[in-house]
Amino acid sequence: MATSNNALISVRQLTKEFRRGVVALDHCDLEVYRGEVVAIIGPSGSGKSTLLRSLNLLEQPTSGAIYFDGADLADKSVNIDLHRQKMGMVFQHFNLFPHKTVLQNITMAPVALKKKTPQEARQQAMTLLERIGLADKADEYPNMLSGGQKQRIAIVRSLAMEPEVLLFDEPTSALDPEMVGEVLDLMRSLAADGMTMVVVTHEMGFAREVASRVVFMADGRILEEGAPADLFDHPQDPRLKDFLSKVL
């Protein structure tokens, strides 16, 4: 069954119970439209990462539905691998392959999955590395890079797959404070390019400045969502008011 709206991602009544009594997501509804930057905020353990990881089925929902580009991801006739390729994922801990060079990290998937020639993939990777000012690191290994450099390379590695959306799971949480800015700057510039992004973040400044919409979660539920100015300056839900009073 296809969705009736034109959201890129549509989440309906999504529930995830890890084991009896551990309900990480409780009947969540969420739409993500093309070109939007959706920031998911909320206290620790509120279900933010589980919601994000459910979007590309890294977590299997207990019940509810996820539609991507109109296709029901639970539908057995849907090619889930193909849909996953359209959803780039950026993790807190980068997940670069340590025994591959920066260039190999970026070109592997486009060659294997998008059938690019090694030359095409290399050219694309170098263009991406130039964009982030790291072309000179192409032949280095990840352990020779700073956290901020690793994360920026992880982001362009995702971009090399030409995804329709990028999913970020706390992309700056593992970084030293002085590295956070360079990663957020890159994300800001992707947003300005019109990249669709869903970002689980503890960076309230980023959520306020860059997100088109902010989603607040607590206890596995989406309690409030809206434009950043509304959510941050005029919070309605008492849990959101309490959360903001602690983090701002």
Ligand SMILES: Nc1ncnc2c1ncn2[C@@H]1O[C@H](COP(=O)(O)OP(=O)(O)OP(=O)(O)O)[C@@H](O)[C@H]1O
């Ligand atoms: N693999 C798992 N097995 C069992 N319980 C889990 C698992 N992953 C998450 N949970 C539980 O689900 C709930 C939501 O966790 P989740 O990581 O989605 O929250 P979060 O809002 O992203 O938290 P944080 O900001 O601390 O990363 C928590 O109670 C957590 O302990």
